Amino acid sequence: MPTDALPWLSSYPPEVPHRFEPEFTDALSMFRAAVARSPETTAISYFDGRLVLREVDELSDALACALLAGGFERGDRLAVYLQNVPQFVIAMVATWKAGGVMVSINPMSRQRELRHLLVDSGATALVCLEDLYDEVVREVLPTSGVRQVITTSPLEYQTRNDPRLFANVHRVRHPGTYDMAELMDRHASEHPPAVEFAPTDVALLTYTSGTTGTPKGAMNTHGNVGFNAQTLREWCRLTPDDVVLGVAPLSHVTGLIAHVAVSMLVPMELVLTYRFDATMVVETIRERRPTFTVAALPVYIALANTPGVSAEDLESLRAAYSGGAPVTPAWASRFEEQFGVRIHTVYGLTETTSPSHAVPLGARPPVDPESGALSVGVPVPNTHSEIVDEQGQPMKAGEIGEIAISGPQVVPGYWQKPEETEHAMAGGRLLTGDVGFMDENGWFYVVDRKKDMINASGFKVWPREVEDVLCEHPAVNEAAVVGVPDEYRGETVKAFVTLRQDAAATEDELIAHCKARMSAYKYPRVVEIIDVLPKTATGKLLRRELPRTAR
Template sequence: MSETVLDMFRRNVTDAPDSPMLAYFDGVLTVGDVDRVSNALAVALTDGGFTRGDRLALYLQNVPQYVIALIAAWKLGGIAVAINPMLTPREIDKLIADSTPTTFLALSELYSDDLATTLDRSSVTRVITTSAVDFQHANDARVLPAERLSTPVGTDDLTDLVDHFDGQTPEVLMVTPDDVAVITYTSGTTGVPKGAMNTHHNVATGGSAYRDWFGLGADDVILGVAPLFHVTGLSGHIAVAIAARASLVLSYRFDIGVTLDMIRAYAPTFTVGAITVFIALANSADVTNDALSSLATIASGGAPIPAATVERFETRFGVYVHNVYGMTETTSPVLSVPMGTRAPVGAETEALSVGVPVLSAEVRVVDETGAALPAGQLGELAVRGPQIVPGYWRNEIETSAAIKGGWLLTGDVGYVDDDGWYYLVDRKKDMIVVSGYKVWPREVEDVLYTHDAILEAGVVGIPDPYRGETVKAYVSLRDGFTVEPHELVDFCRARMAAYKYPREVEIVDVIPKTATGKILRRSLRDGVSR
């Protein structure tokens, strides 16, 4: 594929400028609107000295400005740096030191004195701020600020810049498929952030994969529940919306009530997000059984999906949740459940399959030497294809450790069955060793999810003077259910080998997770409080 997502966007501008592209509360931007506003922002960036190859850091929630700035940077041959809006200035400092952006775009609601101090001593020479209340008029108090804040001192306001340069267009630059489009950060083996270099070729492949795998087109509406800074938001929301010429519905951040309003207003037909989003919807008394009726297709990635959760969701709403497996380094999907089929459950692990290879992706299971393993044998998943990043930003050591001979070593342990379905068992680093026996947290969690009282579960290994490690489970309960820890221990004991079942169960209010729904096992190992 030689086409980039920017090429696709430019074609949409030519063919369908009046087609709706972004919906944000009561505001709607057409393809032509996004082109015009991103042109103005691109000229403003150029006026500030931004040139080809420069980095533009994006510290934003799910707002139209994210997509606009992304396209503006691409029009200039620039690179976007995706930053989690939940990060603190101390954490941001590490990412800025690594990616050395010249321009930093932040929500004014997130801008602080500490952040200003961090940026003052960094590579950043210009800060642009923008408000979450722009590009809409509803001012929904559930997630949005009550009023527009004044522009922070020392920053330029995005709206003012767009108004000043409105109608101007930047010099037309061509980006190549191999140019880096976005630096997306993932955690490193040493705890140091690694910046995956998602190229224009990678992003185009990811968006096209979602489009073709799920059969999306110009009549579809995508519900944006995944964070845009995450690779799922990049490929499964932004890139696929451009590739399919579908519209994308944004609502700042996930909130059950707001999401229901957006569904009623725009009747989305497709979404992909963390399973925690769908668990929250299924367990909310405010959500009627027909509330999601417009969503013909739902996919979930970012965290394993227990079979029991998928069954409960389908029973409630009549929609099957399709598993999707991918990573930051794979620019999202490499495995998924095909349309019209249902993921089988592993005979030995009882884990739901994460699917079969998506289109151009190649997947195999390898041993410690990198040799391919036959069906049924446990090993590390390795992936090859046009969606794989060329490496990590300015980090040859981590690049060479992760990518060998064109194959990305994922760090995920699993197996493939005789029919070509892949099963994810767990992360290599999360394995628990009990008296010499291997226990995978996923397997214990899947058993816990079959209990009617369990909302979410997280399993870790804790020190044990006799066994070396033993299994501990943290669980949160569904509304209206009560259960004692010893009952859950007995429940698992009846269904698992003696070395596998949890010796301890702790009931907590919330299982700690990342913004994308992955369980924070490190927090569980450190202990969580009610």
């Protein structure tokens, strides 16, 4: 299909070109340009602490020199096992200055998970929090292949030490490790040798969430990172006057690109709060007045349920986006009515270095009248997306199939996994594993994961549709739907539901709610009300951890 005939182009805002040339071909040049252009711009706010770009540049120089002095070489991997603290950004830039690849590790990872990521990536150095060393790293280290361990504390770069977050945090020196602050002091005023990267060089290894199997390392290149940082800047019309609220884990591709990389590019202030605490984040929004963020829906739900939060508290968020977990139309409407903030949907994967589709800023995404799904948007610039059948052939508008994506944000493959790369990314086209469709106007909708489809008496039931209907009930906070064995139907639909604060509903009432709104084969025969749904750190639902029993 010729580019001029692509239906989604009619949905593009006039301010955003459907194609642009990348401004930077590598992430390190992007950072250096920001420092040269605006060295005294606030790069990071962390409670009462501030770091300007010049300071991040100096600190990352010193850390890069420390890494090199410890034997780190071009192409080596530095694993970063931190919460949302300034040291994460410093380590990220230092890795590139030392010629290496940063491996981002979720701070919620435990021994088995950490061991896999360290061994799989071949990391030779590790930066971690002092408490994580004590709790997790110490046991893993002997079999990890890591030669240099650098520890740090969330108490650095701020003096507020709020007891709600730091009551149990104490400075600890661990034998055989290096303190990050002392290392940087030791190498202060030193500069690493100049290093250059090609767009195809790997900048980051980001591991898939493992919702469908063993996590795989997506090779996010310097070109991938630079392109999607630019995409977000153009799409959301970000300027140096904007402020980024960093609530997604920086270890996740959303945090890496939609928080760190885009803040470097613009450049603009990045606000960090160590880890997500809804009350603390509301207070931070009141104080720092952020204008832009990308957060999973559970973050917005938690903010809405925070006692005392008001529309005035959140009014600075002019560009509020949500990805990582499906956004239900009911919740999007509820949030906008309560706070006056429109949640714009965005869609992307680890393998697309964050956004591949998004709702244009200020636009209201359509809701599919048949399934009730909220559109995830249209493809971002330079990106081609289509719906394909089991043979990989394009399907017509309205037909349900697998979402396929081609563009400069798609990674070249998985780290040391050629067979998985060939299966998912043959010819540079990513087969996402997500099922969806495109309407006649070019808006895309995600129905569900292919592996989550329920077969009830031969009928296909997509859990996402049932979950959306359940969330229309005023008492429902969140819902998760799975298939469970059934002697008569083969599989039947079971729903797990959490309720809103101060709301009540019975399981029979929720079944009746769905029965009145759905086909007979779709509505859940069993509903179980629970306290919390299992999720990844980024808010993605882990259906595989829900019990597959009728009760």
